[in-house]
Amino acid sequence: MVAVFNKELLSWYLITLKLKETVEAGIQNSQSPTATRTIEYPSEQPEDHLLKQQQQPSDSLRIVINGDKNSNNFEEAEAKSPEPDWVITIREKLEQARQEDVAGAWGKLSIYRVPKCLREGDDKAYIPQTVSLGPYHHGRKRLRDMERHKWRALHHILKRTRQDIKLYLDSIKEVEEKAAACYEGQIGLSSDEFVEMMVLDGCFILELFRGVAEGFKQLGYSRNDPVFAMRGSMYSIQRDMIMLENQLPLFVLDRLFGLQSGQPNQRGMVAKLAIRFFDPLMPTDEPLSETDLNRLESSLGRVATFDPFSDQGSLHCLEVFRRSLLQAGPKPEPRIWIKRWSHARRVADKRRQQLIHCVTELSNSGIKFKKRKTDRFWDVKFENGILKIPRLLIHDGTKSLFLNLIAFEQCHLDCSNDITSYVIFMDNLINSPADVAYLHYHGIIEHWLGSDAEVADLFNRLCEEVVFDFNDSYLSRLSEEVNRYYDHRWNTWRASLKHNYFNNPWSIISFIAAVVLLLLTFAQSFYGIYGYYRPR
Known part of the structure; x- marks a missing residue:
């Protein structure tokens, strides 16, 4: 009995080993779709045969692995498995596009990212170097030093007004969606972070504005x-605060200022x-008179109900500064979308943007x-062969200023191209350092750059890859008058005569003597011929 029991244990042990080997082999060959295996008992001794027959009714150790059946199971598992990651990403992008299209976010966009085609000229002109405002450059490593000064400004405001920070956060939270719609693309900040940034940056801007107007000492800041x-x-x-990508919506600043003033x-x-804050950036050394400044301020504050997305309201500080430059400037006809992108609009390259000849040729x-x-640097006049151009001051920030103004005019649909027209007009006039020197001699250009060649290079690079409609320029009619005068041959001959024979007193005396000699010779010849045919 004991021997039989030991044989039974031995059989079970052998069966277990064989089963383990078979299962491992089945896992390795599971890739074969038609694999079919049968696990059988090991070769039995006559003594074991009787034991197997006794256990056959409860044969649970017999395992069959059917490859075809497993294949069907795999297909069902794949059908129930989630979609690949890249498909999920595509669906998310489509959903985002649908939400943007439904929400009409493009209609409220006013603070744009500068297009890459414009950045190729000078990317540094569009990126702040000292302070970041808004989400586009928020968190840049080299701009983090200014963050502690922003918190100082907020602390001074709360201390001076004796208000709680929650009042400002709750107020901006109400217009969070409206403010976020002013920016292009994904902001990359949570709701709370965005509101915090709006309050912090907005209070910093207002503190600078008030400090320049009222005096920083009056606001509680040290002289040093x-x-x-x-x-x-x-x-x-x-210079950083005037950049297109470094703006805050003006209605956010109005709301924060209203909380501080109690209105x-x-x-x-x-x-x-x-x-008043951006007046030093004006591209002219003739500042606004007090009368002109008051008139401009009253025109900007005339609208009682302020809508930041209407044609009458300002959008941000760059747009306010642009309006102050133009003042009651040229008003071209309203442009619609089809006109803006019709075949008449083309890239203003050197072959197509020539509205007028250069200074040397015109002179x-x-x-x-x-x-x-x-003080309106853009107000050019042409009368009786005289081209009257206001004085233009060019300094280190002029390039960045003009580039950002041009970028705004290129991006914003409901915006004229007056600044772009003026810059292209000056680019046509200036082709060489000699042209800059001629304008400087007549008091039209004053620059703080190293040489006249740098000024010529500046204007020649400002409007690269700019889309411009020549027929929609406020200077197009003036350019036509100048070109007609230039094409008149008598004007050219008269100018050549004056340049060659009347450029100094001795040339004038020589010319008069030659004319007198010519007249005397003609008189002598006449009387000689007359006396020959009609003698006395």
């Missing part, structure tokens, strides 16, 4: 403050403060240049 004082760093801050419904005051044709006394 590294930021909130009229020091050298203020100019670099102003939530007040509109237009921030625009007035912005004009050779008899056109004179004269400085026009006005």
Whole structure:
């Protein structure tokens, strides 16, 4: 009995080993779709045969692995498995596009990313170097030093007004969606982070505006403050704050200023403060008179109900500054979408943007240049062969200023191209350092750059890859008048005569003597012939 029991244990042990080997082999060959295996008992001894027959009714150790059956199971598993990651990503992008299209986010867009085609000229002109405002450059490593000064500004405001920070956060939270719609693409910040950034950056801007207008000492800042004082760093801050990608919606600034002043419904005051703050960036050395400044401020604050997305309201500080440059400037006909992108619009390359000839050619044709006394640098006039151009001041920030203004005019649909027209007009006039020197001699251009060649290179690079409609320029009619005068041959001959024979007193005397000699010779010949045919 004991021996039989030991044989039974031995049989079970052998069966277990064989089963283990078979299962492992089946897992390795599971890739074969038609694999069919049968696990059988090992070769049995006669003594074991009786034991197997006794256990056959409960044969649970017999295992069959059917490859075809497993294949069907795999197909069912694949059908129930989730979609690949790249398909899920595509579906998410389509959903995002649907939401943007339904929400009409493009209609409220006003703070744009500068197109890559415009960045190829000088990317540095569009990227802030000192302070970041808004989400586009938020968190940049080299701009983090200014963050602590932003918190100082917020602390001064709360201390001065004795208000709680929650009042500002709740107020901006109400317009969070509206503010986020002003920016292009994904912001990359959570809702709370976005509201915090709007409050912090907005209060920093307002503190600078009020400090320049009222005096930083009146706001509680030290005379030696590294930021909130009229020091050298203020100019670099102003230059960064005028960049297109470094803007905050004006209605956010109006709301924050209303909380500070206790007048939530007040509109237009921030625009007035912005004009005074950015006045040093004006591209002219003839500042606005007090009368002109008051008239401009009243025109900006005239609208009682302020809508940041209407044609009457300002969008951000760059747009306010642009309006202050143009003032009551040229008003071209309203443009619709079809007209803006019709075949008449083309890239303003050197072969197609020539509205007018350069200074050297125009002066050779008899056109004179004269400085026009006005603070509106764009207000060019042409009368009686004299081209009157206001004085233009060119400094280190002029390039960045013009590039950002041109980028805004290129991106914003409901915006004229007046600044672009003026820059292209000046680009046509200036082709060489000699043209810059001629305009400088007549008091039209004043620059702080190294040489006249740098000024010529600046204008020749400002409008690369710019889309421009020549027929929609406020200077197109003036250019036609100048070209007609240039094409008149008598004007060219007269200018050549004056240049060659009347450029100094001795040339004039020589010319008069030659004319007198010619007249005397003609008289002598006449009387000689007359006396021959009609003698006395």
